[in-house]
Amino acid sequence: MNISVLIPAFNEEKKIGEVVRKLKAQGYGDVVVIDDGSEDKTGIVAEKEGAKALYHVINRGQGAALKTGIKYCLRNGADIIVTFDADDQHSPEEISKLVEPIINGETEICIGSRFLKNTTNAPFVRRLFLRGGALLLSRMYKLNLTDSHNGLRAISKSAAEKINLTADRMEHASEILEQISKKNISYKEIPVTIRYTEYSLNHGQKSWDAFRILYRMLFRRLIR
Amino acid sequence: MVEAISVIIIIFALFAWSRALLRFKDKKIKGSEFSFWTLIWLSVLVLSLNPELAGLISFKLGIERPVDLVVYSSVLLLFYLNFRIYVKQEKTEQEITELVRELALRKK
Ligand SMILES: Nc1nc2c(ncn2[C@@H]2O[C@H](COP(=O)(O)OP(=O)(O)OP(=O)(O)O)[C@@H](O)[C@H]2O)c(=O)[nH]1
Numbered sequence: 209m210n211i212s213v214l215i216p217a218f219n220e221e222k223k224i225g226e227v228v229r230k231l232k233a234q235g236y237g238d239v240v241v242i243d244d245g246s247e248d249k250t251g252i253v254a255e256k257e258g259a260k261a262l263y264h265v266i267n268r269g270q271g272a273a274l275k276t277g278i279k280y281c282l283r284n285g286a287d288i289i290v291t292f293d294a295d296d297q298h299s300p301e302e303i304s305k306l307v308e309p310i311i312n313g314e315t316e317i318c319i320g321s322r323f324l325k326n327t328t329n330a331p332f333v334r335r336l337f338l339r340g341g342a343l344l345l346s347r348m349y350k351l352n353l354t355d356s357h358n359g360l361r362a363i364s365k366s367a368a369e370k371i372n373l374t375a376d377r378m379e380h381a382s383e384i385l386e387q388i389s390k391k392n393i394s395y396k397e398i399p400v401t402i403r404y405t406e407y408s409l410n411h412g413q414k415s416w417d418a419f420r421i422l423y424r425m426l427f428r429r430l431i432r
Numbered sequence: 433m434v435e436a437i438s439v440i441i442i443i444f445a446l447f448a449w450s451r452a453l454l455r456f457k458d459k460k461i462k463g464s465e466f467s468f469w470t471l472i473w474l475s476v477l478v479l480s481l482n483p484e485l486a487g488l489i490s491f492k493l494g495i496e497r498p499v500d501l502v503v504y505s506s507v508l509l510l511f512y513l514n515f516r517i518y519v520k521q522e523k524t525e526q527e528i529t530e531l532v533r534e535l536a537l538r539k540k
């Protein structure tokens with residue numbers, strides 16, 4: 209089984225090198241980094257550590273980057289695509305837990321959850337927003353999920369071929385769930401650790417962004 | 433008796449319609465879009481030539497002052513046009529993304 213690890217990255221030169229190195233140390237040879245129009249050296253740093261870097265000439269968002277990466281991985285014969293964050297919040301050792309059920313033919317997609325076993329040190333407000341989001345989306349799409357916005361997932365080739373992302377920015381997380389529901393893709397939640405550090409909190413999104421994401425999600429439904 | 437404001441509105445409507453016509457001739461807008469604008473500017477023309485018609489319509493619609501009818505319909509029209517721009521913008525964004533993606537995949 210060919211496993212590709214796909215990392216959407218935007219201005220992550222400080223962390224990406226370490227992340228790629230750790231993945232390689234865990235034996236993941238195919239690491240694909242999508243440098244999404246970063247203003248820093250994200251792509252170059254990733255290449256130095258032996259990752260394949262693809263470059264978006266301008267920033268198009270995490271959803272757009274994932275779609276580019278999925279296309280690339282499928283073309284290059286990946287059987288399983290693992291999506292992974294560039295900001296060192298995920299643990300490479302845990303990938304095997306997500307990949308296993310797919311190899312066993314148990315399910316088509318494994319979604320990481322930081323709340324299934326409460327394996328996160330997320331601050332209170334972030335927790336609230338993430339829990340609320342998961343509740344809302346589970347209702348909307350009739351899924352059974354505790355964490356809807358987790359960047360760590362394992363996607364089988366069959367699922368990757370079925371999922372067609374159209375949302376460029378952060379709304380893609382809900383779009384994936386929508387398609388899992390509508391296209392009857394089998395899924396399984398796996399507990400994963402998500403580390404919140406000063407870096408990730410200052411660098412990443414703010415909780416308020418949730419409102420913008422929700423607004424864009426609803427707007428997109430309106431114009432489709 | 434035609435008032436000065438009516439003349440200004442009529443001239444503007446004719447000007448705006450001629451713009452639409454030119455863009456239609458250049459194939460920059462579709463026939464349906466051209467008909468839409470023709471309808472809009474034609475009704476502006478008719479209404480400014482026959483102000484009493486506005487009074488009649490607003491009366492039928494239960495709007496007290498004819499001016500309010502003009503304001504209401506303008507707001508509705510602007511909302512609609514704004515929405516169309518949003519939709520178009522969204523489409524353009526997707527096309528840009530597709531272009532950026534092709535470039536990323538092409539560079540080896
Ligand atoms: N390609 C791309 N990746 C992005 C963009 N914004 C963020 N990312 C990457 O997406 C991953 C997660 O981004 P974060 O902003 O930390 O969002 P998050 O991890 O979902 O949110 P928290 O962990 O809860 O703070 C990281 O690898 C980022 O580098 C973007 O505009 N384009």
Ligand SMILES: [Mg+2]
Binds near residue numbers: 295297408413
């Ligand atoms: Mg993060």
